[in-house]
Structures are given as C-alpha cells and as structure tokens.
Amino acid sequence: MRILILGGDGYLGWPTAMYLSRKGHEVWVVDNYLRRRLCLELDVEPLLPLPSLPERARIWKKVSGFDVRTFIGDCRDYDFMYSIFKEAQPDAVVHYAEQPSAPYSMLNHKAASLTVINNLQSTLNVIWSVHKCCPECHIIKIGTMGEYGTPEIDIEEGWIEIEHKGKKDRFLFPRQASSLYHTTKIQDTDLLWFYVRTWGIMVTDLMQGPVYGISTDETELNGSLSTVFNYDEIFGTVLNRFIVQAVIGHPLTVYGKGGQTRGYINIRDTIACIELSLLNPPEMGQLRILNQITETFSVNELADRVRKACESLGIKVHIKHVENPRVEKEDHYYNPTYTGLIDLGLKPHYLSEEVIINMVEKVLKYKKNISKRKIFWGVKW
Amino acid sequence: MRILILGGDGYLGWPTAMYLSRKGHEVWVVDNYLRRRLCLELDVEPLLPLPSLPERARIWKKVSGFDVRTFIGDCRDYDFMYSIFKEAQPDAVVHYAEQPSAPYSMLNHKAASLTVINNLQSTLNVIWSVHKCCPECHIIKIGTMGEYGTPEIDIEEGWIEIEHKGKKDRFLFPRQASSLYHTTKIQDTDLLWFYVRTWGIMVTDLMQGPVYGISTDETELNGSLSTVFNYDEIFGTVLNRFIVQAVIGHPLTVYGKGGQTRGYINIRDTIACIELSLLNPPEMGQLRILNQITETFSVNELADRVRKACESLGIKVHIKHVENPRVEKEDHYYNPTYTGLIDLGLKPHYLSEEVIINMVEKVLKYKKNISKRKIFWGVKW
Numbered sequence: 015m016r017i018l019i020l021g022g023d024g025y026l027g028w029p030t031a032m033y034l035s036r037k038g039h040e041v042w043v044v045d046n047y048l049r050r051r052l053c054l055e056l057d058v059e060p061l062l063p064l065p066s067l068p069e070r071a072r073i074w075k076k077v078s079g080f081d082v083r084t085f086i087g088d089c090r091d092y093d094f095m096y097s098i099f100k101e102a103q104p105d106a107v108v109h110y111a112e113q114p115s116a117p118y119s120m121l122n123h124k125a126a127s128l129t130v131i132n133n134l135q136s137t138l139n140v141i142w143s144v145h146k147c148c149p150e151c152h153i154i155k156i157g158t159m160g161e162y163g164t165p166e167i168d169i170e171e172g173w174i175e176i177e178h179k180g181k182k183d184r185f186l187f188p189r190q191a192s193s194l195y196h197t198t199k200i201q202d203t204d205l206l207w208f209y210v211r212t213w214g215i216m217v218t219d220l221m222q223g224p225v226y227g228i229s230t231d232e233t234e235l236n237g238s239l240s241t242v243f244n245y246d247e248i249f250g251t252v253l254n255r256f257i258v259q260a261v262i263g264h265p266l267t268v269y270g271k272g273g274q275t276r277g278y279i280n281i282r283d284t285i286a287c288i289e290l291s292l293l294n295p296p297e298m299g300q301l302r303i304l305n306q307i308t309e310t311f312s313v314n315e316l317a318d319r320v321r322k323a324c325e326s327l328g329i330k331v332h333i334k335h336v337e338n339p340r341v342e343k344e345d346h347y348y349n350p351t352y353t354g355l356i357d358l359g360l361k362p363h364y365l366s367e368e369v370i371i372n373m374v375e376k377v378l379k380y381k382k383n384i385s386k387r388k389i390f391w392g393v394k395w
Numbered sequence: 396m397r398i399l400i401l402g403g404d405g406y407l408g409w410p411t412a413m414y415l416s417r418k419g420h421e422v423w424v425v426d427n428y429l430r431r432r433l434c435l436e437l438d439v440e441p442l443l444p445l446p447s448l449p450e451r452a453r454i455w456k457k458v459s460g461f462d463v464r465t466f467i468g469d470c471r472d473y474d475f476m477y478s479i480f481k482e483a484q485p486d487a488v489v490h491y492a493e494q495p496s497a498p499y500s501m502l503n504h505k506a507a508s509l510t511v512i513n514n515l516q517s518t519l520n521v522i523w524s525v526h527k528c529c530p531e532c533h534i535i536k537i538g539t540m541g542e543y544g545t546p547e548i549d550i551e552e553g554w555i556e557i558e559h560k561g562k563k564d565r566f567l568f569p570r571q572a573s574s575l576y577h578t579t580k581i582q583d584t585d586l587l588w589f590y591v592r593t594w595g596i597m598v599t600d601l602m603q604g605p606v607y608g609i610s611t612d613e614t615e616l617n618g619s620l621s622t623v624f625n626y627d628e629i630f631g632t633v634l635n636r637f638i639v640q641a642v643i644g645h646p647l648t649v650y651g652k653g654g655q656t657r658g659y660i661n662i663r664d665t666i667a668c669i670e671l672s673l674l675n676p677p678e679m680g681q682l683r684i685l686n687q688i689t690e691t692f693s694v695n696e697l698a699d700r701v702r703k704a705c706e707s708l709g710i711k712v713h714i715k716h717v718e719n720p721r722v723e724k725e726d727h728y729y730n731p732t733y734t735g736l737i738d739l740g741l742k743p744h745y746l747s748e749e750v751i752i753n754m755v756e757k758v759l760k761y762k763k764n765i766s767k768r769k770i771f772w773g774v775k776w
Contacts, residue, residue, distance in 0.1 A: 092504055123473055123523045130515055134582075138511055142504045166564035167557060176548060176557055176569065181728070183547035188557065188566035190588065197589045201515075201582040207571065208578045212722045212776055341593045347562070395593055 015292065016040040018102050020089050020140065021110030022082075023067045024049055025242050026156070026225065026284055030108060032232035032239065033285045034292075035080040042102050043067065044111070046088040048132065049242065049249070052118065058248055058388045061258070061380050062228075062240035070239060077235045089136035092143075099143035099151075106152040106292050107144065111136045112202075116160070116193035117248045117393040126194050133198040134205065141209045152216050152295045154288060157203060159223045159277050159307060159350065160196035161189045164343050169350035172221065172303020192342045193395070207301050214299035218291045223307035226253035226365070227281030228376050241281070245384065247391045252313065253278065255389065256320045257370070260331045261377045262384050266321070270338030272314035273345035277307025277352060280363040290358040304354040308362035323370035341395040396673065397421040399483050401470050401521065402491030403463075404448045405430055406623050407537070407606065407665055411489060413613035413620065414666045415673075416461040423483050424448065425492070427469040429513065430623065430630070433499065439629055439769045442639070442761050443609075443621035451620060458616045470517035473524075480524035480532075487533040487673050488525065492517045493583075497541070497574035498629045498774040507575050514579040515586065522590045533597050533676045535669060538584060540604045540658050540688060540731065541577035542570045545724050550731035553602065553684020573723045574776070588682050595680035599672045604688035607634035607746070608662030609757050622662070626765070628772045633694065634659065636770065637701045638751070641712045642758045643765050647702070651719030653695035654726035658688025658733060661744040671739040685735040689743035704751035722776040 017034055021027045022043030035041040045067055053059055065073065071082040087094045089111040099107075112133040113119065119129040137155070144151045162169045165188065174187045186207060189200045206217050233239050244250040245258035256266045279287075287306050296302035311319075321331040338344060356362075363369065377384075398415055402408045403424030416422040426448055434440055446454065452463040468475045470492040480488075493514040494500065500510040518536070525532045543550045546569065555568045567588060570581045587598050614620050625631040626639035637647045660668075668687050677683035692700075702712040719725060737743075744750065758765075 092508065123520075123527075126523065127473065127516065127519060130519055130586075131512060134511055134515060135508065138508060139504075142507065146504075165566070167559040167562045174557070174559065176555070178548040178555065181548045183569075185546070185569035185571070188564075188569065189585075190566070190592070192593075194586075194589060197585050200585050204570075204578050204581050204585070205511075205575075208575060211571070212573075 015105040016042070016102060017292065018098065018104040018107040019043045019110065020107060020136070021045055021112065023047060024110055026281065027110045028070065029230045029233055029241050029281060030285050030288055031082050032074055033230060034289065035082050036078060036232060037289065042083045042085065042104070044085045044087060044089065044098060046086065048113065053244065053249060056248055058244060058246035061243045061245055061377065061383050063238060064240070064242055065238050073236055073238050077239065089139055090132060092139045095139045095143045096147065099147035103148050104151050106154060107140060108154045108288055109137065109140050110156055113195065115249050116195040117391070119193055119195035120395050121393055129195055130198055134201055137202045137205050141205065141215065144215055145213050149215065150298065152218065152292070154218045154291050155202065155206060155220065157219045157221045158196055158199045159221045159305060160191050160193070161200045161203060161221060162187060163190040163192055164346045164348055166347050171305050171351050171354050172219065192340065210299060210301040216296055216298050217301045218296060219301060219303045220287060220291065220306040221303060222284065223277035223279050224251045224253070225279055225281050225284050226251060228373050230282055230285060246388045247393060253316055256317060257373045257377050258384055259389065260320055260324045260329060261374060261381055262386060264386060264389065265332040265334035266317045268313050268317050268333060268335045269340060270335065271344035272317065272335060273312050274342060275310055275312045275346065275348040277305065277310045277350055278365065279307050280369065282363050283308055283360060286360055287355050290355060290360060294358050305350055305352040306355060307350065307352050309364055310348060310350065319365065320370055323367045324374060326367065327371060327374060339394045396486040397423070397483060398673065399479065399485040399488040400424045400491065401488060401517070402426055402493065404428060405491055407662065408491045409451065410611045410614055410622050410662060411666050411669055412463050413455055414611060415670065416463050417459060417613060418670065423464045423466065423485070425466045425468060425470065425479060427467065429494065434625065434630060437629055439625060439627035442624045442626055442758070442764055444619060445621070445623055446619050454617055454619050458620065470520055471513060473520045476520045476524045477528065480528040484529050485532050487535055488521060489535045489669055490518065490521050491537050494576065496630050497576040498772070500574055500576035501776050502774055510576055511579055515582055518583045518586055522586065522596065525596055526594050530596065531679065533599065533673070535599045535672050536583065536587060536601065538600045538602045539577055539580045540602045540686060541572050541574070542581045542584060542602060543568060544571040544573055545727045545729055547728050552686050552732050552735050553600065573721065591680060591682040597677055597679050597681060599677060599683045599685065601668060601672065601685055601687040603665065604658035604660050605632045605634070606660055606662050606665050607632060609754050611663055611666060627769045628774060634697055637698060638754045638758050639765055640770065641701055641705045641710060642755060642762055643767060645767060645770065646713040646715035647698045649694050649698050649714060649716050650721060651716065652725035653698065653716060654693050655723060656691055656693045656727065656729040658686065658691045658731055659746065660688050661750065663744050664689055664741060667741055668736050671736060671741060675739050686731055686733040687736060688731065688733050690745055691729060691731065700746065701751055704748045705755060707748065708752060708755060720775045
C-alpha cells in the first residue's frame with residue numbers, strides 16, 4: 015500500500031513510518047516541524063538526538079534498505095496538501111499532524127489559537143484533499159480517549175444508543191474533554207462525522223490514551239533513529255516524565271490526589287494499531303471509532319509501578335503530591351470499553367516491570383542530557 | 396447595561412442594536428463587513444438599501460435620539476477584540492459575528508475554511524477577551540437548532556440525561572448537523588462548554604431556527620434603517636426567499652419532497668429573546684441553552700402558507716419541487732422542546748397570513764431591485 019503519514023516527524027509519526035516501510039509499504043511522510051519549533055521556543059528540547067527528517071530517512075535507508083519519502087510542509091496549506099495527495103494517490107493517510115499537548119493549549123491565547131486553527135485546518139484539509147484527489151483513501155485519524163472525559167457512565171467505543179421518551183437513536187458517545195487540546199479532537203470528530211455522512215468518505219478514528227515508551231524495534235537499530243522523547247510538563251506524557259524524574263532523583267510529581275484514571279498504551283502497540291486499522295479498513299461512508307488503549311491506571315498506580323521497578327534497580331524514588339494545576343476530577347468512575355482493536359488482532363505489550371526497567375535503562379544512558387529546570391513549567395488551567 | 400454586539404451590521408445584529416439602544420442600554424457595535432464582502436464577491440447583493448454601519452448609526456441617532464457606537468474591525472483579531480473589551484467593560488456581549496450561511500460553507504474549500512476559521516477564532520477570542528477583561532460579562536451566543544439535526548428522539552433544550560448500563564449522567568444533547576456551517580456551531584458549543592467548566596464563565600447559547608421577517612419597529616422608522624435582506628440561495632433564509640420568488644412570479648422552489656421540518660422564528664422574536672436572555676442571566680459557571688424557535692413547519696407547509704397569503708392579494712403562486720441539492724432527510728421525525736424562552740416571558744409573533752402579507756407588501760416596494768438570476772446558485776452538498 016502507499017501510505018501518507020502526516021506529522022511524520024513526531025513521537026508516533028516517525029516510528030510508524032519506519033515500521034510500515036519495513037513491512038513493505040510505500041511510505042511518504044509530511045511534517046512542518048511545528049513540534050520542534052514549539053519545543054525550541056519553550057526551551058524544552060527532547061532527551062534524545064534528533065536529526066532532521068530527511069537525514070533520518072537517509073539513515074533509515076542505510077540501516078534497513080527501505081525508502082521513506084519526506085516532504086517538509088504545512089498541512090494547514092491546502093495547495094501544498096492537495097498537490098501531495100494528487101501526486102501520491104495514497105491508499106491510506108495517517109493523520110498525526112496536530113498540536114498534541116494539553117498543557118500547551120492552555121498556556122496563553124496565542125497557544126490556544128494555534129491549537130484550534132492548526133488542528134482543525136489540518137483535519138479539514140485532509141478531508142478535502144481526500145475528497146478531491148483520492149475519494150477511496152482510508153483516513154486514519156488519531157483522536158484521544160480524552161474526548162470522552164470522565165463520565166459517570168461506561169464509555170463505549172465511539173457510539174451509544176440512546177432511548178429517550180420511548181424512542182431510540184444511535185449517536186456519537188457524548189464528549190466533554192478536560193483541555194482545549196482535547197476539545198479540538200472533539201471538534202475534529204465533528205468534522206469527520208459530518209463529511210462521512212455527506213460525502214461517504216472512509217474514516218477510522220482512533221481514541222488513543224496517553225502513550226508511553228521510548229523504543230520500537232526500528233528505533234533500536236541506530237541511535238539516530240530515536241523518536242522525539244519529551245520529559246517536560248508541556249510535551250512529556252505522564253509515564254515518560256515519571257521515568258525521567260526517577261532517573262535524576264526528582265520526586266514523581268502526582269497532581270492532587272492522584273486518583274485520575276486513564277487508559278494507557280505502549281508506543282509499540284500504537285504502531286500495531288495503525289497497521290491493524292490499515293489492513294482491516296471500514297466500509298466507504300463509515301466512521302469507525304476504536305478505543306486505542308490496553309489497560310487503565312490511576313496516576314497513583316503509575317507512580318507506584320515506577321517506584322517499585324526502580325527499587326529493583328537500586329534507584330530510590332519518592333512520590334510527591336503537588337497542587338493540581340488542572341481542572342479535573344481527582345477521584346472518579348472510569349470504565350471504558352476497548353475490545354475493538356483486540357478483535358482485529360492486537361497483542362498488547364502491557365506495562366510490566368520489565369517494560370519500565372527497559373525505559374529507565376535507556377533514559378539512564380542519556381542522563382547527562384536531562385535538565386531538571388525543563389520538567390516544570392507551571393501551566394495552570 | 397452596556398452591551399457589545401459583535402456582527403452588528405448583520406441581519407439580526409443591526410435590528411438588535413437599535414432595539415436595545417431604544418430600551419436605554421448603552422450599545423457598542425463591532426463588525427468587519429464580512430457578510431457585505433461575501434455578498435459582493437458572490438454577486439448576491441441584498442434587496443434593501445444598506446448605508447455603512449456608522450452612517451446607519453448617525454441616521455438612527457437623528458431619528459431616535461439614541462447613540463450606537465460603531466467599530467469596524469475583525470473579531471478574528473485578538474488584539475482588536477481585547478482592546479474593545481478592555482475599554483467597554485460590557486455587562487453582556489451578543490456574539491453574532493459568524494459566517495452564517497450553510498450553502499456558503501459548502502461552496503468550495505476556500506469557503507469551508509473561512510467558515511471554520513472565522514467562526515471558531517471569533518468565538519475563542521470572545522471567550523478569552525471576557526476571561527481576561529471582564530470575567531463576569533454575560534456571553535450571549537447565537538447557536539442553531541441545526542446543531543441537533545433531525546434525530547429519531549425528541550430534542551430537548553441543550554441537555555439530556557442518559558441512563559446506560561445502570562448508571563446515569565447528564566450530557567449535552569447529541570449533535571449532528573447537516574452542513575459545515577451548522578457543524579461549526581457544534582464546535583462553538585464544544586468551546587463554550589469547555590471554558591464554562593474550566594473558567595466558570597457565564598454563557599447563554601441560543602439554538603435558533605431559521606429566522607424570517609424584514610421589519611422591526613425600529614427599521615420602519617426610516618428607509619435607511621433597514622436590515623440586510625438576502626433572497627438568494629446562499630444568504631437568504633427559506634421563507635424570505637419564497638416571498639421574493641412569489642413577488643416576481645418565480646415558482647417557490649421546494650427542495651425534494653419538502654417534508655424537511657424545522658423550527659422557525661420571526662425576527663422580532665429573535666430580538667425579544669436576546670433581551671429576555673440579557674435581563675435574566677444564568678449563574679456564573681453555567682452554560683444555559685435555550686431553543687429559540689416559536690413553531691415548526693415543513694417546507695411544504697411554508698410554501699402553502701405563502702401561496703395562500705399571496706392569493707388573498709391576487710398574486711398567483713406556483714410551487715415547484717426541485718431536485719434536493721443537499722444531503723438531508725426529506726421526511727423525518729421532529730419533535731423539539733422550546734419552552735425555556737416562553738418561560739422567560741416571550742410573547743411569540745406567529746407566522747400568520749397577516750405577517751406574510753406585510754412581508755410581501757414590503758418586498759413589492761422594492762420589486763425593481765430583485766434580480767431573478769441571483770436566486771439560484773446551484774450549490775450542492
């Protein structure tokens with residue numbers, strides 16, 4: 015298959031590109047370096063070395079023999095997007111090209127505005143480019159479990175049947191997110207659902223939980239093939255941040271009571287889920303929604319697991335509850351369904367002590383690069 | 396009260412401004428003339444004369460003795476918005492500043508993109524300006540009944556309690572719109588609901604049906620105080636378009652079977668609803684949603700009523716079913732609730748034969764301005 019990966023320079027995009035090219039797909043990658051630019055502006059450079067995208071593609075070619083075509087450009091620019099889709103005629107597009115940080119979206123008006131405009135404009139351009147250039151192209155979109163928030167009812171995979179005053183209908187599962195970033199993902203879903211109904215396009219919307227992990231089989235082939243790994247409060251996801259805190263002897267910072275429960279997924283499983291979605295497309299005119307998580311943890315449980323794994327390595331870890339900078343429930347009901355991807359064949363990599371130890375050992379190699387100052391930013395909701 | 400009206404040059408904005416200033420409120424009006432520019436570009440100029448906004452304010456002052464302060468500027472420009480809110484310190488803001496046409500939003504990529512960016516950026520800027528400059532300011536936002544679409548269950552006023560697998564929670568009523576424009580209103584609601592929960596702002600979101608009418612007490616005071624009245628397929632709402640078609644002997648063009656049912660409201664009642672919302676604000680931290688319609692009709696019923704009223708004036712009217720250019724159900728269940736505004740004191744002006752006759756007589760005076768060519772544009776979904 016020919017696959018276009020938008021946001022292919024990112025934490026998930028680059029490992030996905032290598033993985034799919036190794037599986038024999040023809041992979042084209044697009045990125046505008048937004049994430050790199052924001053990290054530079056906020057002075058939160060990632061932990062691992064990060065050659066340019068074309069340079070990584072050259073290294074990948076040398077190491078693996080596989081090609082990844084790279085294009086530096088902005089998915090907000092419709093002329094650029096249209097020309098790429100027109101030329102590529104992709105069988106599928108994996109759309110990661112969004113501002114991905116909740117804290118960034120809450121930083122100030124400029125960041126809020128960038129998040130809304132970047133995410134919606136890129137999604138609108140993907141939809142229009144597909145409709146105009148390759149209407150049978152499968153759009154694989156990364157949503158977030160955060161779209162659902164933390165309701166008092168069980169969370170289904172995207173849809174719910176509502177019975178009301180003796181009549182019934184099927185709707186998108188109700189969505190109410192806890193950051194502006196997550197809200198833009200709800201708005202993406204609104205756009206996709208509208209155009210699926212109207213134009214009959216084919217979409218898989220993956221409601222992903224926070225991703226953890228630093229390595230895939232492909233990143234391990236060469237030190238310059240690493241993924242972007244942030245450990246700061248803005249772009250670092252919680253488990254990745256805890257690992258770095260543990261390594262430098264910083265207490266693991268749990269926000270508030272720590273009862274906030276979410277669904278998590280290993281980066282290796284994210285990539286497997288993309289492949290499973292590709293190989294098992296929905297029907298034309300279908301918006302298929304899958305919950306892309308493999309297990310749920312409270313923040314307290316995550317911190318405990320990191321502490322225990324580190325102790326087995328002789329690293330002493332403290333856990334500190336800090337004032338919660340976010341507006342969120344710290345103790346709540348949470349019961350999501352996530353069988354769809356398992357049914358497609360996903361074999362999860364669960365969060366074992368071994369997985370944590372592997373992450374710690376990798377981070378230890380780059381310990382000298384860690385800057386404690388970068389971890390906290392004081393972003394408040 | 397000091398009231399800021401955004402989009403104050405428009406079909407509803409200008410009559411609202413005159414009405415509220417006459418009621419003794421201090422009214423500031425902002426507009427960037429987007430609607431005028433789009434009408435000019437698409438060659439669908441409105442029917443009635445339309446002096447500039449400051450000129451209309453001068454005429455209004457002369458005729459009524461009341462001041463309306465006017466500002467020409469773009470609500471997408473946050474610096475401009477912030478400075479207006481900072482100076483005005485309004486008690487309430489009425490946010491009409493959106494691209495308001497469903498067919499326009501479906502015209503091409505440029506129009507789609509403008510609709511998404513304009514509507515979301517302006518709403519985001521209103522929220523941020525209120526939060527930063529006047530956090531107790533009441534935001535009155537014009538949504539649309541179209542956000543709900545045409546579900547198989549009864550439509551409630553904004554919210555629904557869902558019981559699912561033995562547990563219950565309250566959510567926004569499910570939304571699924573039938574145009575991109577209507578989808579941007581869903582996305583506005585997503586933004587408002589997020590910031591209401593996070594920052595505790597005070598919002599009334601009015602789910603309005605298609606508005607009809609050409610006159611209010613204030614527009615009738617002087618020929619130069621008319622509202623913008625479009626009768627074309629892009630910016631003209633259905634009843635207004637039927638009246639103009641009737642006057643020039645053009646068949647009333649019903650899309651498809653004509654069973655499409657919606658809630659409608661007279662322009663006089665729209666303005667009354669804004670005033671009732673102003674005088675009865677919600678609590679801080681509340682998103683109050685009210686369905687702003689006074690009765691429901693199918694398109695066939697509207698066409699029949701126009702035909703009958705015209706016959707009583709001796710005007711012969713034909714009704715023609717044309718191929719439906721939209722993707723929508725032509726025969727469907729529709730049972731919305733709309734008691735909230737009645738409970739606040741709304742006294743509806745229903746769509747009587749007299750109301751239609753008054754509209755026809757007004758349009759007859761401007762018959763020479765009507766250009767048949769402008770009515771149809773051939774926009775398809």
